[in-house]
Amino acid sequence: MSTAVFIGRFQPPHLAHLETIRRALARHDRLVVVLGSAYSYPTPKNPFDVEARTAMLRASLEPALEPRVRFVAVPDDYYDDPRWFRAVRKAVEGVVGKEEKVCIVGYHKDESSYYLHGFGDWPFEPSGVRRELNATLVRERYFGGDEGWKAMVPEGVRAYLERFAQTPEFARLQAEWRALKHRRALERAYPYPIxxxxxxxxxxxxxxxxxxxxxxxxxxxxxxxxxxxxxxxxxxxxxxxxxxxxxxxxxxxxxxxxxxxxxxxxxxxxxxxxxxxxxxxxxxxxxxxxxxxxxxxxxxxxxxxxxxxxxxxxxxxxxxxxxxxxxxxxxxxxxxx
The missing domain is CATH 3.90.79.10 (Nucleoside Triphosphate Pyrophosphohydrolase)
Known part of the structure; x- marks a missing residue:
């Protein structure tokens, strides 16, 4: 049995994430989704907790695929990369065992994707997904009131985000998002990085x-x-x-x-x-x-x-x-x- 591992923050899950999951399950028996930045205080960058992200992803999967997907959560460990890699491996092996054939699936988004090649005997397998789509853009439109975000996410995610937008927590996060936009606009006026x-x-x-x-x-x-x-x-x-x-x-x-x-x-x-x-x-x-x-x-x-x-x-x-x-x-x- 072969297992694919898909690591991400999924803040929120979008169509490229879902396509990556489907392609991985077409090539492997099962998939372990590693939810990063787990157990952190909600911010405009990480607005959704582990339970919400898991629920959104499950709601987006076809019934035949859902039993083949497992979810594990790993907290950030900014100041010890080797320890973070060990934590991910331990979480995955807790689901599939140590003898399982495992690979890492994903795509190189930017410099933050360095971890894809950091697992030694777990080789990297490119997902082949080429969508010009990322969660940062989804959040920008979501908090900015641009309805265009709805075309970027699966139906299950859209339904969740619409409900979340009616909560006091959304109002708090949107206010923080606006404050950060204003702060960054002011800093861009300086001729050097601050x-x-x-x-x-x-x-x-x-x-x-x-x-x-x-x-x-x-x-x-x-x-x-x-x-x-x-x-x-x-x-x-x-x-x-x-x-x-x-x-x-x-x-x-x-x-x-x-x-x-x-x-x-x-x-x-x-x-x-x-x-x-x-x-x-x-x-x-x-x-x-x-x-x-x-x-x-x-x-x-x-x-x-x-x-x-x-x-x-x-x-x-x-x-x-x-x-x-x-x-x-x-x-x-x-x-x-």
Missing amino acids: LHLTVSALVRARDQVLLVERQSGLGQGAWALPEVHLGPKETLLTAALRALREKAGLGLSAERPTAWWAFDYPERSLRGRVVCYGCYFDLGFSAPPGLGAPQAFWLPLAELDRSQARFFEDHYQQICWFLGRPPQRPTPEEESA
């Missing part, structure tokens, strides 16, 4: 981490590390301590952080090219200090993975990096909690 430098602060105390709930702007309602833009006369440390004071109401005295790192994945933020310098403060077994901001709270590490869909940008990945652990898929029990 680089934003921010500083985040991770504080750990007794296996709890300090978080804040964003009150406004992009990612309103998301959980985040305290973060500020680096001031022109600040060091990384003074900016991190300021982030804790201003965002969490925490006055922390520290000569230097336990660790720091530059989180520089180019696509980590929809705000533009934002490099975030993370500072980690480990207070050991000290009791979590009191906080002076109502939006700040302590999250037990035992609840970290089940909560990852609440996190702003790559802040969940930042925490994982400092703690020396990979991003984890929530267990079925955690997902249903």
